[in-house]
Amino acid sequence: MAATKTRSSSFSRNLSAVTYSQSPGLKYGPNGTMFISSGIPDLDKILGGGFSLGSLVMVMEDAEAPHHMLLLRNFMSQGLVHGQPLLYASPSKDPRGFLGTLPNPGSIKDDKSRSRDTNQDGLRIAWQYKKYIGEQQQNLSSNNDGKQEYCNDFDLKKPLERHFLSSVHVDCVGIQDFESLAALHDRCASFLAQVARTDGSISAGRIAIQSFCSPQCKYSNMEWHMLSFIRSLKSMIRVSNAVVIVTFPPSLISPSFCKRLQHMADTLLSVRAIPDEDKELAKLLTGYQDMVGLLNVQKVARLNTQVPIILEATTFSIKLQKRRYLVLECLNQAPIDGSSGTSYGTSGSCSGSTKTGSLDF
Numbered sequence: 001m002a003a004t005k006t007r008s009s010s011f012s013r014n015l016s017a018v019t020y021s022q023s024p025g026l027k028y029g030p031n032g033t034m035f036i037s038s039g040i041p042d043l044d045k046i047l048g049g050g051f052s053l054g055s056l057v058m059v060m061e062d063a064e065a066p067h068h069m070l071l072l073r074n075f076m077s078q079g080l081v082h083g084q085p086l087l088y089a090s091p092s093k094d095p096r097g098f099l100g101t102l103p104n105p106g107s108i109k110d111d112k113s114r115s116r117d118t119n120q121d122g123l124r125i126a127w128q129y130k131k132y133i134g135e136q137q138q139n140l141s142s143n144n145d146g147k148q149e150y151c152n153d154f155d156l157k158k159p160l161e162r163h164f165l166s167s168v169h170v171d172c173v174g175i176q177d178f179e180s181l182a183a184l185h186d187r188c189a190s191f192l193a194q195v196a197r198t199d200g201s202i203s204a205g206r207i208a209i210q211s212f213c214s215p216q217c218k219y220s221n222m223e224w225h226m227l228s229f230i231r232s233l234k235s236m237i238r239v240s241n242a243v244v245i246v247t248f249p250p251s252l253i254s255p256s257f258c259k260r261l262q263h264m265a266d267t268l269l270s271v272r273a274i275p276d277e278d279k280e281l282a283k284l285l286t287g288y289q290d291m292v293g294l295l296n297v298q299k300v301a302r303l304n305t306q307v308p309i310i311l312e313a314t315t316f317s318i319k320l321q322k323r324r325y326l327v328l329e330c331l332n333q334a335p336i337d338g339s340s341g342t343s344y345g346t347s348g349s350c351s352g353s354t355k356t357g358s359l360d361f
Contacts, residue, residue, distance in 0.1 A: 024082045024083065031305045034241075035048075035053065036050055036206070037051075037078050038071070038078070038151075046316070048300070050150075051301070053243060054237050054240065055303060057243060057244065057245040057269070058245075058268055059247040059270070060250050060271070062272050067272075067273060067293040070156075070318070070326055073102050075206065075245055077103055077104075077152075080102070083168055084204050085194060086171070087171045087191045087207045088171070089187075089207075090173075090175065090209075090210040091174070092174065096172040103155055103158065103160060104155055106152075106325070107153050154325070171187070173187055176216050176217055178217065180222075181229040191242075192240040197241050204242060209244070211248065212226070213249060213257075214249065223253075226257075227261075230261065267299060267300055270296045271295055274294065285332065287319070290319050291317045291319055294317060295317075296316075316331070317330075
């Protein structure tokens with residue numbers, strides 16, 4: 001009998017997607033897109049999985065507070081934890097010194113579990129069984145250490161451990177003394193050539209450019225050269241396994257140039273500081289005292305599709321949980337009478353009345 005051939009259908013499993021999903025720091029998304037984590041778990045959920053591989057992310061800075069540095073630090077630390085090569089460009093005199101401010105991965109869940117264990121007084125275990133429970137916890141922790149999480153909770157008060165920096169290729173560039181953007185273009189091109197998109201390649205890289213249009217740079221008045229650089233960089237990203245995040249100050253450039261930069265971005269974010277004493281805003285929003293700033297998602301990358309992505313909310317509050325972990329939350333309107341009742345978003349009736357009845361309009 002002739003050997004029968006295996007029949008392949010359109011519902012066959014995509015092996016390339018499996019290899020990508022098994023690699024650390026990569027997640028398979030819809031329409032054949034790949035995601036890498038932003039380093040903030042809440043931001044990954046908002047964007048539908050993280051930053052799309054091969055996309056350009058631009059962050060509009062705030063002139064009053066450097067909240068964009070929080071996004072850069074988590075983005076860079078997440079790549080170093082996953083062992084992804086990193087290129088960091090900054091107008092500062094010592095860009096490599098910025099690596100000492102990167103946060104170390106932690107866990108909010110572990111802190112909560114520890115606090116519950118220390119405060120639990122209801123059930124006490126005999127002393128002879130404690131050692132067995134400790135051995136089980138050590139075995140579970142040793143098994144989990146071998147698997148890297150897709151997105152970590154970074155502790156802003158603990159610096160990144162040195163072994164993450166030594167095990168990954170990190171390139172730091174100071175762009176303050178550059179006469180033109182040709183040198184930065186060559187550094188980015190050589191870096192992206194290492195993570196070129198080829199068959200079977202599952203490595204990913206990250207590029208972080210801080211304050212691209214800073215007046216400290218000598219090319220700050222060359223708007224056409226900066227636009228051509230961003231356009232060329234975007235074309236190089238499309239054929240590579242990398243994500244580039246660029247921050248720029250919109251208050252220091254012309255409005256027309258700012259609009260062009262926003263149009264060229266695949267994912268556009270903006271951060272804004274909150275005044276210390278804004279009584280009107282404190283009455284409108286719940287949890288105003290814990291807010292550090294505001295994050296606005298103006299555009300989300302749409303690769304391999306023409307369907308627009310509609311978000312439930314576009315403005316989120318930036319909070320520091322326990323003054324350590326970066327958290328994003330939706331804005332909730334405060335109750336009418338200022339009590340601790342439900343806000344407008346969670347109200348079940350059409351009006352704000354608290355009276356119960358058969359019909360309430």
